[in-house]
Amino acid sequence: MSRTGDNLANVIQYLSEVHPDRLEKIFQVLRKRVPRIEKVMAEAMPDGRLLLTIKDAPFENPVLSRFASDGTLKMLAYLVLLYDPAPPPFIGIEEPENFLHPRLLYGLAEECRAAAEKGQLLVTTHSPFFLNALQPKEARVLYRDEGGYTQVATAGDITGINEFMSEGALLGDLWLEGHFGVGDPLVNQGAPKRDIFS
16 A cells, blocks of 8 residues: 555455455454445446445445545555555554544554554554553653653653553553653653653
């Protein structure tokens, strides 16, 4: 898939011809997350272009993808990336929370975890809902030090985080409640307000 995802129809067509089982798995997951989606099709036009259409259960005819929900298209694109039969060595996803219902982010984070077993995956997010699906060793907090340089802390290395998690806390909730002690733009300009490491 291209960086912008503008060739999604081509990728769907390729998967339907070469990896139909993988494409069906993608559609199964999509149907669980986007109710009433029946089919996604890449249809060839007489001039050779491919049109991506989406068939929604209540309607008789499919609609062109440009008239579909941005969230539906984003979820489809993420699933195509994460279920790629020949995944690239590195996948970067920026702010998956944009256009997606917050309750879909937990499942997407789990899909990302599974995909990370086959290659490197970097997801940037400002969503506590996405973070709630992660373990402390999987999350990094970026902040700027007093010299203006970007620093990185692993959430699991921050004092108290692992203990809270062992008692049933969720990572995104701890972040919102200020337990990271760093990376909050409203507190100390994002820099640590205390020694965050044990």
